[in-house]
Amino acid sequence: MLDQLEENPDIPVRAVQEQFQRKYSVGISRMKAYRAKVIAKKNVEGDHASQYSLLRDYTNELISKNPGTTVKLELELGKNPEDQERQFRRIYICLVALKKGFKALGRDLLGLDGAFMKGPFPGQMLTAVGVDSNNGIYPVAYAIVESENLSSWTWFLELLASDLDLGINSNFTFISDRQKGILQAVTRLFPCAEHRYCLRHIYENMRGTFKGDLYKNMLWKCATATTVPEFQTAMDELKAFNKKAHLWLSKIPPLHWTRSHFSGRAVSDVLLNNMCERYNGNVIEGRDKPIISTLEYIREYLIRRIVTVLKVIEKCDGLLTPRATEMLEEIKKDASHYHVQWNGGEYYEVSGKPIHARLPCRHAVAALWCMAANGGRVGAIESWAHPVHTMERWRLVYSHKINPLNGRALWTKIELPTIITPPKHHNQVGRPKKLRKSKCKQIGHNSRTCKGKSTTARTSVKAGSGTSSKAGKGVKAGKGVKAAKGVKAAKDGKA
Template sequence: MLEQIDENPDIPVKAVQEQFQRQFAIGISRMKAYRAKKLAKKHVEGDYVEQYALLREYANELIQQNPGTTVKIEVEAGPDPGNNTRQFRRIYVCLAALKQGFKALGRDFLGLDGAFMKGPFPGQILTAVGVDSNNGIYPVAYAIVESENKDSWMWFLELLGADLDIGSNSNFTFISDRQKGILPAITRLFPCAEHRYCLRHIHENMKVSFKGDLYKEMLWKCAAATTIPEFTLAMDELKAFNKKAHLWLSKIPPLHWTRAHFSGRAVSDILLNNMCEVYNGKIVEGRDKPIISSLEYIREYLMRRIVTVLNVIENSEGLLTPKATEMFDKIKQDATHYHVQWNGGDHYQVSGKPNSARVVNLAARTCSCRGWEVTGMPCRHAVAALWEKAATGGRVGALESWVHPVYTMDRWKLVYSFKVNPINGRTLWAKIQLPTTIVPPKHHTQVGRPKKLRKRSAIELEELTQSGRLSKKQTKAACTKCKNTGHNSRICKGQAEAGTSATAGKSGKRAKVMKPGKGGN
C-alpha cells in the first residue's frame, strides 16, 4: 500500500491508515477465535500430553466394561534407570465383541493397513478389517504404533494371532499393499497363510512405467481369470502387446494377485483392500485427536456400527443376506442362458458359448470354472446344473441352501449378536498404582501448518478435475428407475423390461436352451 502511495500521491494517507487498522483488527479477532477454539477443543478432547499419563486407567476401564478385551501397552525406558517416566511406544486394542463376532463369522480373511495420525505426536494406526456375511466391513483390531515397519507389524500380528487363534501353520488369508514392513512380518509369523496383494497398489506401481487404460484393462483381465488356462491366455495377450510390461508383472508371483491361484479358504474372491480404505475413511476425524480421544472415537464408531447393522438385519428377510441375495439373483439370471447335459450321476456338462463347456460336480460342490470353489456361492454353471437335477426328479431343495453358510442371515445375526459396551468417564476410572508415568513419544514439531488431508495417489491426481473432485470420465451412470447404464431417469423408456425377461429359472424350472449367439462362457 505504501508503494502505491509513492506511485500515486493522490491516495490519502488517512484511507491507508484506516485500511491497515481494519486488517489489523481482523487479524486480532482471528487470533482470538483460534485461541478460543483451541481452549474449547482442549477442554472437550483433553490435553495431548496429559492423556498419555491416563492410558493405563483407560485400558483398565475398557477391560472392566468389556470382559475378554485385549489391551497391550508398550513403553520405553529412558537412559536414566532411576527416572520414574516411561515413554509411550505402542498400544493394541481388540474388543471382546469383535473378537467373538469374527470367530463366529467363520471367514478366515482379513485386510491389513496403516494410516497416519495427524496430531502433534507421530504415529500410525494399524488396523485389521474382515468382511462380514453381507460383504460389509468388520473391524477386528487396531493399534497405535510409532511407525509402519517390520517390527511394529510383527508386534501387531503376534497379538492379533493370539486373539484370533491363528497359529504359525494356519491357512489364513490376508490382503494388504506391498509395504516393506508387512511382507516379511506375515512370511515369518504365518508361513502357511495366503497373502493377497491389493491390485490397486500393483496398478499404481505398474503405472509408473506403463501408462494408459489398456494396461489397466489387461491387468484386471489377468487378475480376474479364475482358471490357469484363462490366466495364461491373458498374460500372453499382455506379452504380445508389451514384452516389458509382461516381464514386470511376471516378477510378482500370481499366487498373490490372481483369482486363478486363490484357494477357497477365504470364501471370497476380493482383489482390492477396500475394506481397510472404507474403515480408514470412517475414523479419519479421530486421527488428529489426543490419544485416548482417538481410541474412544474408534470404539464409539464400532459400537454405533453394530447398532446400525442390527437395524438393517431387522428389516431384512430371506435365507441370505441382502447383498448375497442380490449377487445370487444375478447368477440365477445368467444361468438361464446355459444348456445342461447330465451323465446320470453327480456330474453335469454346462455349455454356453462354443468351446466353453464347464463340468459341475454337485456332490463335491465344485465347477471347473472355480467360481463356486473360490467364493462359496454356486456359479451360473452350478445353478443351471441344479435346475437340471430338479427337472429330472432329483432332490435339490432351495437353491440358497447350496450357498456357503457364511452368507446366511443366521450367520449374520450371530456375528452381530456380540455388543461393544460403553465405558464410564475418566472421573470414575480406577486409579492404577504404579511407580512410573507414561509420557508422550519424542517429536520435533515441523514448520508450517499441520497437514490434514491424506496424500493422493498418482492415479487419483490424474483423475482429479479442476474443482478438486474425481472425474467421472469413462464411467457409466446408472438409471435410478431401471438400474441399467447408458441413460438416466429423465429419459428412461422402460429399458428394465428387457433385462427381466429371462427369469424362468428362479422358480425352479429347467434351464432354457441357449439361443445361438447368446450366453456366456
C-alpha cells in the same frame, strides 16, 4: 460451552457465535468464536501430552467394562532404571465383542493397513479389518505404533494371532498394500498363509512405466481370470501387446493377485484392500486428536456401526444376506443361458465360465435346475450357499456388543511409580508436510494481513529504483542472489 462441545465436538464456529448472541446478547467475531472453541475443546479432551499419563486408567476401564478385551501397552525402557518416566511406544486393542464376532463369522480373511496419525506426536495406526456376511467391513483390531516397519507389524500380528488362535501352520488369508515390513512379518509368522496383494496398488506401481487404460484393462483381465488356462491366455495377450509389461507383471507370483490361483479358503475372491481403506476413511477425523480421544473415537464409531448393521438386519428377511441375494440373482440370470448335459448318473456337463465365492456358481445353478427338472430333490438354490452368506450367520456375528465406559472422572486411578510420557516428536518418512506459506512465500504471514510482497523484495527494488522498472521484475522474494543481480543491472543502466 463445555457441555455443548462434549455432546457435539464438531459444533460449527458459526453455531458458537449464534449461541453467544442468544445467551449473552453479545456479538463476537468468527476468530474469537474459533479461539473459544479451541480452548473449550482442550478442556474437554485434554491436551495431547497430558493424555498419555492417563492411558493406564483408560485401559483398565476398557477391560473392566468389556471383560475379555485384549489391551497391550508397551513403553520405552529408560536409560536409568530408577527413572520415574517411561515414554509411550505402542498400544494394541482388540475388543472382546469384535473378537467373538469375527470367530463366529468363519471367513478367514483380514485386510492389513497402516495410516498416519496427525497430532503433534506422529505415529501410525495399524488395523486388521475383515469382511462380514453381507460383504461389509468388520474391524477386528487396531493399534497405534511409533512407525510402520518390520518390528511394529510383527508385534501387531503376534498379538492378533494370539487373539484369533492363529498358529504358525494356520491356512489364513491376508490382503495388504505391501507396506514396509508387512511382507516379512506375514511370511515369518504365517508361512502357510495366503497373502494377497491389493490390485489397485499393483496397478499404481505398474502405470509408473506402462501408462494408459489398455494396460489397466489387461491387468484386470488377468486378475479376474478364474481358471489357470484363462489366466495364461490373458497373460499371453499382454505379452503380445508389450513384452516388457508382461515381464514386469510376471515377477509378481500370481498366487498373490489373481483369482485363478487363490485357494478359496477365505470364502471371498476380493482383489482390493477396500475394507481397510473404508475403515481408515471412517475414522480419519479421530486421527488428529489426543491419544485417548483417538481411541475413544474409534470405539464409539465401532459401537455406532454395530447398531447401524443391527437395524438393517431387523428389516431383512430370507435365507441369505442382501448382498448375497443380489449376487445370486445375477448368477441365476447368467446361468439361464448355459447349456447342461446330464449323463444319467451323478455328473452334469455345463458350458460357461465359473466363479468362486462359495455361492452356487453359474455351473452349479444350471446343474441344479437340470437335476430338479429330472426329478431330483434340490430345494431352494439359496440353501446351497456357504453358511457365511446366511442371515443366521450375520445375526450371530453382530450379536456381540461393545459396552459403554464411565466418564473420565469415574475411572479407577492406577497407582504406579512410573509415569507415561509422550514419545519424542519426529517427522516420519513419507509424512505429508503441513507447513503453509503466504502469498509472499514467507513463513509466519497470514492471508488476511499479507500484502503479497516480502521485505526482501521491496528493499531490493528500492536499491535499483530510478533506472528501470525491469530491475524490479528480476527481483523475487526469498531469492537473494537474483535480487543482487537485478540491482547491479539497474546500476549499470543495462536492465
